[in-house]
Amino acid sequence: MKRVITVTVINQSGVLNRVTGLLMKRQFNIESITVGHSEQPGRSKMTFIVHVEDEQKIEQLVKQLQKQIDVLKVNDITDKAIVMRELALVKVISPPHVRSEMNSIIEPFRATVIDTGKNVVTYQVTGNPEKIEAFIDLLRPYGIKELTRTGATAFVRETQKVQSPQLSILK
Numbered sequence: 001m002k003r004v005i006t007v008t009v010i011n012q013s014g015v016l017n018r019v020t021g022l023l024m025k026r027q028f029n030i031e032s033i034t035v036g037h038s039e040q041p042g043r044s045k046m047t048f049i050v051h052v053e054d055e056q057k058i059e060q061l062v063k064q065l066q067k068q069i070d071v072l073k074v075n076d077i078t079d080k081a082i083v084m085r086e087l088a089l090v091k092v093i094s095p096p097h098v099r100s101e102m103n104s105i106i107e108p109f110r111a112t113v114i115d116t117g118k119n120v121v122t123y124q125v126t127g128n129p130e131k132i133e134a135f136i137d138l139l140r141p142y143g144i145k146e147l148t149r150t151g152a153t154a155f156v157r158e159t160q161k162v163q164s165p166q167l168s169i170l171k
Contacts, residue, residue, distance in 0.1 A: 045153075
């Protein structure tokens, strides 16, 4: 199962290497990683998407990360209401006679054209990883010349949905 882990760290040299080294030693596959400055000076936030087989392993990972030097806070936010976004740049083979058709495909995704050549168009799209995958899948038949993705970044929504007990007439 995929887990979304956020780690707040002191922004200094070697922190990313130590954290990813720990994940490597514990044989966690990092499917996505983003790192950037946070709202607090001198602190950065890392967002990892990792594949984990069972709940015990994720607990072990969180505890190990919390022990690391320069790590201030670790959260597994997978099961919470979160906002998650990713950016992709997709360069697509696009002869002029196909562009209007492609524009109708990309419109629902709110993608933007950021570069145009004689037979190539480069699109920028942002959204959750599933949206990015769907966008890429629709453009694949036209011929993707180049593709790059940032990896997902996420944080917990301000308002969390309260779990209410489910009523069932089948009991």
